[in-house]
Amino acid sequence: MKIALAQQNYHIGNFEANTRKIIDAIRQAKQAGADLVVFSELSVCGYPPRDFLEFEDFIAQCYASVDRIREEADTIGVIVGSPARHTAPLGKDLFNAAWLLYEKEIKGVAYKTCLPTYDVFDEYRYFEPGYEWNVIPFKGKKIALTICEDIWNLGDNPLYRVCPMDQLIGQTPDLMINISASPFDYDHDADRKEVVRQNVLKYKLPMYYCNAVGSQTEIVFDGGSVVYDAKGRLIKELKYFEEDLEVVDLPVPVPPLYEEILPGFSIPIHTKEAGEELVTPTAKTPGMVETAASASAPEAPALPGEPAAFDREMRVSKLKDPGKIIEYLTNTENIHQIHQALILGIRDYFSKMGFSKAILGSSGGIDSAVTLALACEALGKDNVRAILLPSPYSTSHSVSDAEQLSRTLGNPYDIIPIREVYEALLHTLEPVFKGAAFGLAEENLQSRTRGNILMGIANKFGYILLNTSNKSELSTGYGTLYGDMAGGLSVLGDVYKMQVYALARYINRDGEIIPANILDKAPSAELRPDQKDSDSLPEYDVLDKVLYQYIERRQGPREIIALGIDEALVKRVLRLVNTNEYKRNQFCPIIRVSSKAFGVGRRVPIVGKYLS
């Protein structure tokens, strides 16, 4: 049986464009002689549709799209993703569904069972988990059809109590098809292929795995669809960070090797490796263990005990040695992937928002330099306008470094000194400030003046302002709301400072694009004389280590201090992270490249008093 995987980049809610794209691929697959063409999860509406799913009108448009696609599914089978109505009296009113269309009819439907509800995922907000499982007959074969997270439970994922493939295997399917919208992050990119392979090894069936590609506001889907044969061999791997379509003609063993399937097979993917062991808190936990009398309480389970597994989402970080966090964060493989993800993230944000031109403040620092280089690659140098906004405290090399960068990149740039506006502000505020000493307020006035000038030009000529803040400064609140925190899209907001340097070196891999002086000089906001980041923050190689442990790994102070980092420093950093939630709350979308980015996937109370 010839099966095509169509790895496409959808636009959420753009039914016209998505349907056209799907129909084009159906025709292409038909021409290539495919029996069946497979699209990714929620392909008709794009993933994630979020609260659009609460509009009956939106669901009706999904159904109308499936209807249009069904007309194309004549002699070729088509598997598309779409929300489906759940009409039983109990349970939420939608399923996340995969529909098999053939002979212009709906031949079968599979409902997603494992609904990810963590990090950027909110599926249980909208969907009822599937509770019936049936293989779908197609051209004499039986398809075990699942959706994304369904194959991430091989029976040992504590997030779920049901393993859909365990339910389906008893109906002796001939092949597995999984349609996904599985996002990229550098921290566990290898997991996905391993999970597909482990499913193949467990069930002794070939698997066709079709993933989405493209960036949806902040979430980057990286494609990389795969086909494995029943022996666990990788037969086909589609492109990463690009659309792709491949037809695979894989002989299906008849009958498949069910007798080889090991009962109770459990994949080792979740086991901790040596050196990966986390420090467990020793704080006394309440109750049950100490008070023997409480054992007589009729319903009492064993309350305390070992802390639960750390990585709630059952993804396995590639970091194996917690002593080498910075090396890990900045290794070339990660940086190469981050580079691709950021380019796609910028490009898709602009094209899907209907914009083509970007503007940004170019300070002569490393963050704006990397952002500018990435934007030029994503949008074309003529579409990126750099504005140099020297203040009275800017050093001369700031302007010359930024000029040199733009001359190398070939993008248009302007120099607009902010002194006149800044001085008008100081003069205007004089009756209120009354000669108070220069301080943070004056620094912020400069930063916000830049924001105002950049937004003014953006509004006047139709640019989107790219934000240049990195994850280290966003974490610690080292930035000015409405000033350098302004912008429509954050390019580096999920990239720690040490990684920004690594990205700069990567961008320079074939020759100097970012001037060496920008890489070499000490980071500074240049908002007062001789200012350095290190006046306010720990050195970035220490800071980033603490931040990674706290943000990505959700470790508490005790565990981080146990890595040998100074206690006062750790507590100060965690306090900075938590007390600056109010700033990040007003920040623009951040292209997500890590396993825990600020934004939709990290939800922290603003008025909270934890570790602060």
Added chain:
Amino acid sequence: MKIALAQQNYHIGNFEANTRKIIDAIRQAKQAGADLVVFSELSVCGYPPRDFLEFEDFIAQCYASVDRIREEADTIGVIVGSPARHTAPLGKDLFNAAWLLYEKEIKGVAYKTCLPTYDVFDEYRYFEPGYEWNVIPFKGKKIALTICEDIWNLGDNPLYRVCPMDQLIGQTPDLMINISASPFDYDHDADRKEVVRQNVLKYKLPMYYCNAVGSQTEIVFDGGSVVYDAKGRLIKELKYFEEDLEVVDLPVPVPPLYEEILPGFSIPIHTKEAGEELVTPTAKTPGMVETAASASAPEAPALPGEPAAFDREMRVSKLKDPGKIIEYLTNTENIHQIHQALILGIRDYFSKMGFSKAILGSSGGIDSAVTLALACEALGKDNVRAILLPSPYSTSHSVSDAEQLSRTLGNPYDIIPIREVYEALLHTLEPVFKGAAFGLAEENLQSRTRGNILMGIANKFGYILLNTSNKSELSTGYGTLYGDMAGGLSVLGDVYKMQVYALARYINRDGEIIPANILDKAPSAELRPDQKDSDSLPEYDVLDKVLYQYIERRQGPREIIALGIDEALVKRVLRLVNTNEYKRNQFCPIIRVSSKAFGVGRRVPIVGKYLS
């Protein structure tokens, strides 16, 4: 049995303060001779703790708090809410739990079964639903202990498949206790008492219902804890929007009237009333119905059919006549409640953030006038500084109206003209703007200059900037990012313009505080000569109607047009709402008073192309 309800205002993650508060109430209840004192949901850590729950350190601190409280639970029983570890191999690693402490021991635990995962709620992100139900013996009685949403399923709530009280009733409990963190909104405030009463009527048992009070960033909990006797009579109702503690001595009927419990009893709360019927889309839905052949697909359920019930959260809007939306939105009962919620929301935001002083831009318009009056009531007039920021396009009455308002309120104010800064900006941008005609960019420059000045003063003297935008302008994007959209807290962001007027009239109920001229004049941003809101937007009485139907009721264009509103206007408004998601995404927290506020409870894709 004497049972105390302790309705308290917690601070999320502030274990020290919360534990102290709980222990104080335990001592108070003991002095009043109570056998048992009941606290609200997740009382030890505050609700909602959000992603703090992902930190093992945070859970350990919850356990440590329960331990401290347990020491106080000697001769008095204590029911507190806390996360509890789930140690079974499958299922998420936490429960949302209610613990009964007595004789310094844990006597029993109940786990929340119905986990709200909609609107502002994310409980399935963190918790495993309870799957075992047992009454808890206490002083010879059996307590059926449930948590918040658990009692919102009486067997007919389609969001859930399990009804915890149905599970417990077979163990012949003597009384029901429910601990809640049930937030306020004006759209269905009466539901809560009705749900408690319906539980009592169904199970023929008294219910002690303890709710939280206080505002947590954007979510306002309004208290109103209640006790009903087994006959469905309201015995005690605690205060609204305030802390309270009451002891109720209710004779428990022994044995309770189990024989009277009707099997299959179903409350009428979810049935639609006449006139409330929603227009259902007539768009053809795909597949199954039309194609008889598809019936042979082995697993196919009836896919299409009637759209699911509209109000996904099973709350019932008080609006009965869709022809009278504006009357409903502005009725005195709603406005009175909104007023209380906003006062509490402001007060708690400041106190929990550790701030006492507010600043805001006072334009002479209705929005800033109402915000200022509310802030003075919440924080004290001396703690609220109004800044009048006239631009070259401000009318003279703007300043005089704003001055009159502050003279009446007695709060400090300054007049800081923005002309000098605005002209410096225009001069600075001249080489880039090159004489282009005055437009939106120049309007935004003025607005952002105000933002910069206000934030400058806030940073200099430690104020929090209050935002004055209303829900109508936030919906339509009629505002300037980093300009009038700046601020740390939005007071009116969940209040439609027509409701802002009603709030102003309410504030003036005992005498003119807000000058009549502010109420009477046509709304204007005053950013160019003779500007009026109505140049850009529909009249507010029409606009607010469309917005309410779209945002609160999630109706699509078809249903809204069917109410008799012009099609082009409806489509234009919905397009404005959806294309301005990028602006709201960077907006500050909004005190939530409606059933659907912008912010954490409404999650819409930014790059989406739906209705736009």
